[in-house]
Amino acid sequence: MNFDFSDDQKVLRDQARKFLGQHAAPARVRKVLEGDAPYDVELWRGMAEQGWPGTAIPESYGGAGFGYLELCVIAEELGRSLAPTPFASSIYLAAEALLLAGSDAQKKAWLPKLAMGETIGCFAFAEGPGTPTAKSIATRARDGRISGTKMPVPDGDVADLAVVVARTSEGAGDDALSLFLVDLRANGVTRTSVKTVDPTRSHGRVVFDGAPAEPLGATGAGAALVRKLLDRAAVLVAFEQVGGAQAALDMAREYAMGRFAFGRPIASFQAIKHKLVDMYVALELARSNAYYGAWALSTNAAELPVAAAAARVSATEAFWLAAKENIQTHGGMGFTWEFDCHLYYRRAKLLALQLGSARRWKHELMARLTKAA
Amino acid sequence: MDFTDTKDEAAFRSAARAWLAKNAEPKRGAFETWDARYGDEALPRAKDYQRRKAEAGFAGITWPKEYGGRGGTAIEQVIWSQEELEYIAPRGYFEIGLGMIMPTLFAYATEEQKRRYPPKALRGDEIWCQLFSEPAAGSDLAGLRTRAVKDGSDWVINGQKIWTSGAHRADYGVVVTRSDPNAAKHKGLTYFFLDMKSPGIEIRRIKQISGASNFNEVYFTDVRIPDSQRLGAVGGGWGVAITTLMNERLTSGELRGPDWDELLGIARSTELEDGPALADAGVRERLADWYVKRQGLRWTRFRVMTALSRGETPGPENSIGKLVAAAQAQDMAAFAMDLMDMGGMVSDPELAPMRAAFQDAVLSSPGSRIAAGTDEILKNIIAERVLGLPADVRVDKDVAFKDLPASKR
Numbered sequence: 183m184n185f186d187f188s189d190d191q192k193v194l195r196d197q198a199r200k201f202l203g204q205h206a207a208p209a210r211v212r213k214v215l216e217g218d219a220p221y222d223v224e225l226w227r228g229m230a231e232q233g234w235p236g237t238a239i240p241e242s243y244g245g246a247g248f249g250y251l252e253l254c255v256i257a258e259e260l261g262r263s264l265a266p267t268p269f270a271s272s273i274y275l276a277a278e279a280l281l282l283a284g285s286d287a288q289k290k291a292w293l294p295k296l297a298m299g300e301t302i303g304c305f306a307f308a309e310g311p312g313t314p315t316a317k318s319i320a321t322r323a324r325d326g327r328i329s330g331t332k333m334p335v336p337d338g339d340v341a342d343l344a345v346v347v348a349r350t351s352e353g354a355g356d357d358a359l360s361l362f363l364v365d366l367r368a369n370g371v372t373r374t375s376v377k378t379v380d381p382t383r384s385h386g387r388v389v390f391d392g393a394p395a396e397p398l399g400a401t402g403a404g405a406a407l408v409r410k411l412l413d414r415a416a417v418l419v420a421f422e423q424v425g426g427a428q429a430a431l432d433m434a435r436e437y438a439m440g441r442f443a444f445g446r447p448i449a450s451f452q453a454i455k456h457k458l459v460d461m462y463v464a465l466e467l468a469r470s471n472a473y474y475g476a477w478a479l480s481t482n483a484a485e486l487p488v489a490a491a492a493a494r495v496s497a498t499e500a501f502w503l504a505a506k507e508n509i510q511t512h513g514g515m516g517f518t519w520e521f522d523c524h525l526y527y528r529r530a531k532l533l534a535l536q537l538g539s540a541r542r543w544k545h546e547l548m549a550r551l552t553k554a555a
Numbered sequence: 556m557d558f559t560d561t562k563d564e565a566a567f568r569s570a571a572r573a574w575l576a577k578n579a580e581p582k583r584g585a586f587e588t589w590d591a592r593y594g595d596e597a598l599p600r601a602k603d604y605q606r607r608k609a610e611a612g613f614a615g616i617t618w619p620k621e622y623g624g625r626g627g628t629a630i631e632q633v634i635w636s637q638e639e640l641e642y643i644a645p646r647g648y649f650e651i652g653l654g655m656i657m658p659t660l661f662a663y664a665t666e667e668q669k670r671r672y673p674p675k676a677l678r679g680d681e682i683w684c685q686l687f688s689e690p691a692a693g694s695d696l697a698g699l700r701t702r703a704v705k706d707g708s709d710w711v712i713n714g715q716k717i718w719t720s721g722a723h724r725a726d727y728g729v730v731v732t733r734s735d736p737n738a739a740k741h742k743g744l745t746y747f748f749l750d751m752k753s754p755g756i757e758i759r760r761i762k763q764i765s766g767a768s769n770f771n772e773v774y775f776t777d778v779r780i781p782d783s784q785r786l787g788a789v790g791g792g793w794g795v796a797i798t799t800l801m802n803e804r805l806t807s808g809e810l811r812g813p814d815w816d817e818l819l820g821i822a823r824s825t826e827l828e829d830g831p832a833l834a835d836a837g838v839r840e841r842l843a844d845w846y847v848k849r850q851g852l853r854w855t856r857f858r859v860m861t862a863l864s865r866g867e868t869p870g871p872e873n874s875i876g877k878l879v880a881a882a883q884a885q886d887m888a889a890f891a892m893d894l895m896d897m898g899g900m901v902s903d904p905e906l907a908p909m910r911a912a913f914q915d916a917v918l919s920s921p922g923s924r925i926a927a928g929t930d931e932i933l934k935n936i937i938a939e940r941v942l943g944l945p946a947d948v949r950v951d952k953d954v955a956f957k958d959l960p961a962s963k964r
C-alpha cells in the first residue's frame with residue numbers, strides 16, 4: 183500500500199508552488215480584485231507555458247499525458263495561491279467534458295487548443311438561484327440551435343467555448359437533458375460579466391438566442407454526464423479548497439504568533455489555540471478525503487462517486503472554517519479590505535457553491551451510499 | 556497511490572487468513588464481544604488465544620525477534636488488524652502492556668529484563684497495567700504525589716493511584732512516583748515497574764457510569780520495589796512517562812462500539828412520522844457529515860501507515876484520530892437513540908435494537924473523551940507540537956513541588 187504522492191509528483195508540487203509564489207502572489211491577485219481585467223492574462227499564459235492545462239490531457243490530443251494525480255498536485259497549489267485564472271473552468275470542466283463524452287473529431291478540434299491554453303472553455307449549467315435539475319432547466323436545444331439564459335457561468339464572460347446543459351425534450355426525467363458544445367464567439371450569443379462575491383474569478387451571464395450548438399455525447403445522456411463530470415471536477419476543486427484552507431490556516435497562525443495582547447502573543451490563548459486546532463483537524467480530514475478522491479479519479483475506480491462527494495463535502499467545510507476563523511483570529515484587521523483575509527473568505531464561499539453546495543453533495547452522497555439496498 | 560498489496564504483503568495476508576480460519580471464531584453479529592460470549596471463561600480463553608497467536612508469530616508483529624516478536628513491518632501489523640477484525644478476538648486485556656508498556660521497556664530496561672518480560676506479555680502469560688493517574692494528577696500528570704523513598708537497594712512506595720485500568724487482573728505494573736518533592740515538578744519523578752502481588756498493594760474496583768468496573772483505585776502502603784526495577788534515571792521519570800504516553804497515542808486511535816454503518820442500519824429500520832428515518836432529509840444530512848469524518852479518519856490512518864512503511868515517524872496527524880472519533884461516537888450514539896424516539900430509552904439488550912449497542916455507547920463514550928488525553932489536552936498537544944504555538948503560561952515551572960498550590964477537595 184502507498185497512500186501518498188510520488189517523489190516526481192512532489193517535485194512538480196514544489197515547482198508549482200515556486201512559480202505561483204512568483205507570479206500569483208497576493209499583490210497580483212489584488213490587481214484582479216481591484217482592476218477591470220476579468221483574470222490575470224499574463225499568469226494564465228505563464229501557466230500555459232508550464233504546460234499545466236494539458237497535464238491530464240492525452241498526448242494524442244495535444245496534452246502532456248501525465249495523469250490526474252499530477253493535476254491534483256497543481257490544483258492544490260492553485261488553491262493555495264488563489265490564482266485568478268480560468269483554469270478550473272477550462273480544464274476540470276470543459277476539457278473533462280470533452281474527454282468524457284466527445285467524439286474523436288470533437289476532441290481533436292478542441293483539446294489541443296485547451297491544452298495549450300489558447301482556447302478557454304467553460305461549463306454552463308446554473309440558471310439563477312436554486313438547484314438546476316431536469317425539471318428546472320429551461321435552456322432548450324433543437325435542430326442544432328440553442329436558446330436560453332445561463333447564469334452564473336464561471337468564466338462565461340471570457341471563454342471561447344462552452345459546454346452547455348440544455349433540455350432536448352419536455353418532461354422532468356433525467357433523459358430530458360443533453361450536453362452541447364457552443365462556440366461563444368458565434369452569432370446568437372450575448373455575454374455580460376456578473377458581479378460575484380469573489381471578483382478574483384470572473385463570471386458571466388450568457389444568453390443564447392438560436393446559437394449554433396453541437397451535441398456532446400448522446401441525446402438524453404446529459405444528466406448522467408453532468409453527474410460524472412461534476413464528480414471528476416469535485417475531486418480537483420477539493421484540492422484547490424485544501425490548498426486554500428492551508429493558506430488561511432498558515433496566515434492565521436502567523437498572525438497569532440506575532441500579535442500581542444494582555445502582554446502575550448494571542449497564539450498563547452487557549453481559545454485561539456483550540457480554534458487553530460479545529461481548523462487543522464478539519465483540514466487534515468479534508469486532505470485525506472481528497473487523497474482518496476485522487477486515487478479514485480486517477481484509477482477511474484468504481485468508488486469515485488462516493489469518494490468525490492465525500493471529498494467535496496469535507497473540503498468545502500474545511501475551507502469555509504479556515505477562512506472565517508482566519509478573519510476572527512485577525513480581529514478588526516481581518517475585516518479590512520487591506521488585509522488578505524477576505525480573499526480567502528470570498529474564494530472559500532465561491533468554491534463552496536461553484537459545483538453545487540455542500541447540502542446538495544451530502545444529499546448525493548447519501549443517495550449513492552444507500553443506492554444498493 | 557496504490558492500495559493493492561505487494562507480493563510480500565499478499566503472502567502475509569493469506570498466511571494471516573489461513574491461521575485465523577483455523578484458530579479464531581467468526582463473529583455472530585457485529586456486536587458480540589469476547590466477554591459477552593465467554594463470560595467467566597473470558598480471561599483464561601483470552602490468554603489461550605493470545606498464546607497461540609504469539610506462537611504463530613502474529614502477536615508483536617513489529618517487535619524484534621529476540622524478544623518474541625516477528626520482526627515484521629508496520630504494514631503487516633495493519634493487515635493483521637484488518638483480517639482479525641472479521642473474527643471475535645479478545646480486546647482490552649493486552650493492549651496496555653503490549654502497546655504502551657513494552658515499548659517503554661524496550662527503550663529503558665536492561666537486556667536481561669527485555670528477554671524476560673516482553674515475551675511473557677506477548678504470550679498473554681503476564682498482564683500489565685499503567686499506574687500513572689492520581690486523584691490530584693490526571694491531565695497534569697506531573698502533579699503526582701505518590702512518594703518513593705530510597706532504602707538500601709530498594710525503594711519504598713506510599714500513596715494512591717486511580718483510574719488504573721485492569722489493575723485487578725494485572726500481574727505487573729508501571730508506576731511513576733515522586734522521589735524528590737524539593738525539586739521542580741517535572742524533575743523530581745522516578746519510574747519503576749513492579750509485581751502487582753507485592754505486599755502493601757491494595758486494589759479497589761471503581762464502578763463507572765455504565766455500571767461496569769474496568770478501572771481501579773490502587774493504594775500503596777510501604778510497598779518495596781528493588782532499584783533494579785527502576786526505568787530511567789532517578790529524577791528522570793518524566794521522560795520515561797512521555798515514552799509510554801507517546802505510544803498510548805499510537806495505540807488508542809481506534810475505538811470500539813457501534814460505528815457509522817450501524818447507525819445507518821438504525822436509520823433504515825426505524826420508522827419516523829413520515830416513513831423510514833433514512834428517508835428524512837435532516838437525518839441524511841447528519842449521516843453524511845459523520846460518514847465524511849469517519850472516512851477522513853480512515854484515510855488519515857492510511858497516510859500514517861504509508862509514512863510508517865517507509866520507516867518515517869508518522870506526523871502528529873495521528874493525534875487527531877481519538878479526538879475526532881471519541882466525540883463522534885458519543886454524538887452518533889445519542890442520535891441513534893433520538894431516532895428510536897421514546898423507545899430509545901430502553902437499554903435492555905433483549906428489547907433494544909442491536910442489543911442496546913447505542914444505549915451502551917452513550918454510557919461508555921464519555922470515558923473515551925477523557926482516557927488517553929482529554930479532548931482539551933489533545934488540542935493543546937496538537938496546538939503546541941503540530942502547529943508550533945506557544946505553551947500555556949505556567950505558574951508551576953520553577954517552584955519546588957512541595958510549594959505548589961493544590962486542588963481543594
Ligand SMILES: Cc1cc2nc3c(=O)[nH]c(=O)nc-3n(C[C@H](O)[C@H](O)[C@H](O)COP(=O)(O)OP(=O)(O)OC[C@H]3O[C@@H](n4cnc5c(N)ncnc54)[C@H](O)[C@@H]3O)c2cc1C
Pocket residue numbers: 685686687688690691692693694695717718719720721770922923925926927928929930931932935947
Ligand atoms: C476509561 C478510563 C480509563 C483510564 N485508564 C487509565 C489507566 O489505565 N492508567 C492511568 O494512569 N490513568 C487512566 N485513566 C485516567 C486518565 O488518564 C485521566 O482521567 C485523564 O488524564 C484526565 O485526568 P483527570 O481525570 O484528573 O481530569 P482533569 O485533569 O482534572 O481534567 C478535568 C477537566 O479539565 C480539563 N483540563 C485539565 N487541564 C487542562 C488544560 N491544561 N487545558 C484545558 N483544559 C484542561 C480537562 O480536559 C477536563 O475537561 C483512565 C481514564 C478513563 C476515563
